[in-house]
Amino acid sequence: MWTTIVLAGVGCYVLKLAGLSLPDRLLGHPLVERVADLIPVALLAALVATQVFAGDGALVLDARALGLGFALVALLLRMPFLVVVVGAAVVAALARLV
Template sequence: MRGQLMWTAIILGTASVYLLKLAGLCVPASLLEKRQVQAVSALLPVALLAALVAVQTFTTDQRLVLDARALGFGVALVAALLRAPFLLVVALGAASAALARLWW
């Protein structure tokens, strides 16, 4: 029963994504060329990524938490604001989170 429910969800999800992509292809070019639509579509990935980072960093089991992930994010944010190379930003964030987990 559980496997059947999972496959039903997978098939429905796949069909939904395909239909959404098909609907996107049917949007008239005149609508896509509007300045407002282009501005929103340029900013949408950034907003979605920021929301994903916020949820993954500050929540656990639908609860708001401050733990080693938040510290790692803070260190990485400071490094990014200081214009450190991307690899260094990632390494500093990961190292600070790992040390905080080891310490706590």
């Protein structure tokens, strides 16, 4: 785990430094930019889906879905970040008590 942390940490720093150091034309290709813009969208959406609906190699519907539902409503109401995240945890925890 430590090796992963150090390598991924250094890798993320190199990605930042490359952006500030490389000439614009090297990475400025429209295709590269489009794909790089879409990667966070695709990965974050996939992470939302798998964190909420996956468990032990199968699809699961449990209290986490209620937490996500709360997060969705909170975001629509433009609540702050922390309210969204803590609220989702509280909703899921309460649902498990019932």
